[in-house]
Amino acid sequence: MPMIEVRELTKSFGPRVALANVSFLVEAGEFVTLVGPNGAGKTTLLRILATLTRPTSGDLLIAGLDPTKAGEAVRQRIGFLSHRTLLYEDLTAEQNLRFYAQMYDLADGPARVGELLERVGLVERRHDLVRTFSRGMQQRLAVARAVLPRPQVLLLDEPYTGLDVDAAQALTDLLGELVGAGCATLLTTHDLERGVAAADRVLVLARGRIVHDEPCRAIALATFSETYRTLTAT
């Protein structure tokens, strides 16, 4: 069963069409990278998949469930990393994660929070307010927040933003583990090299449409860069 199933999805903001008849599937344990230029509709698509924005038309199933009918069950299965951190700057790192653990009904909340703080290298700063963190540290905590509920579907909007080399590698390792455990992952990025290297499949979104869908193992980066430029040229 596909974990993300999108059929003929359209989203309009007034007269402007942000997404037009977008269709694709992501299977369990599959890592798909979505690339596209600024304004292509990547963030809008991820927000629709995360149930934060309602599509104008089309069908969407997450883990076989329709978000309009089973919103809570769908959200229980989703981890979402936005280009904003979704963290309370006036709370500590630990308070943020504990709050979200309660919102997701995690039975092992405190243990899970400790494990993730260790994993993202913030255990020493667990009692510090998030507003005292650098952008990179906030992003690491945001990654911990996104994977906290052990999601079956992980939606990542530019997750490498602000991360240094070590933190980026740690994120890549973490994503590899999640995908290995069966998590369907959809990642948006401007970084073609990283996006292609990590993924099983790459989708190109341009002017609100999926214009290219190719398995990554078949891709030579130099050729793909040329293809990408051609596909996204206005």
Next chain:
Amino acid sequence: MGFLIKVWAIVVKDVAAELHTREMVSAMLVFSVLSLLIFSFALDLRGAVAQAAGPGVLWATVAFAGTLGLSRSMAREQQSGCIDGLLLAPVDRSAIFFGKALGNLIFMAVLEIVLLPLFSALFDVPFLLPGVLLVVALGTLGYAAVGTLLASIAVNTRAREVMLPVLLLPLAVPLLIAAVQATGGLVEGASLGEVGGWLQLLVVYDLLVVAASMLTYNYVVEE
């Protein structure tokens, strides 16, 4: 049970954030004391004048200071996109309304715990009567509820700081009239039965606002 745990988690989160910064309650308190002084000089609040104008001054102060707190409370959710974090949680979205409203109610209650004795002492008006406290509780509940709903709407608009009072104050007029009338009657020595009509209006207003918020909050916060 899970619903209540999540409502409480939102309340605890808001209180914890406020304890770290103390910016919301302190701004509300400073504003209240300043408006108290301004009203005092402007209306020469002594004796019979204080008795007559006191309830209106009290509720005007609570309403304006409450608006400050409501605005800040939702601004905190907007910061770093935290409202999205709440909307992503697997819970009926009315839990977000109840959590935020209860948090706002607590902050307004803290303000009133300081304000009522101060008003009573400065103007020699007996605000610390059980009946008045009941009116304050009902009025504050309704104001926090309707304010939370409208702050959630206003926060998504471009002129969010201006929009909240523009939306809130007209809708709070029935509540404020009932609260001022009931408080005025009680400080002048009327019994609860004698101001029963105003109390009923407060209760009906509170019930309607809470019911309407439960039914509409999902649409209010969704894009």
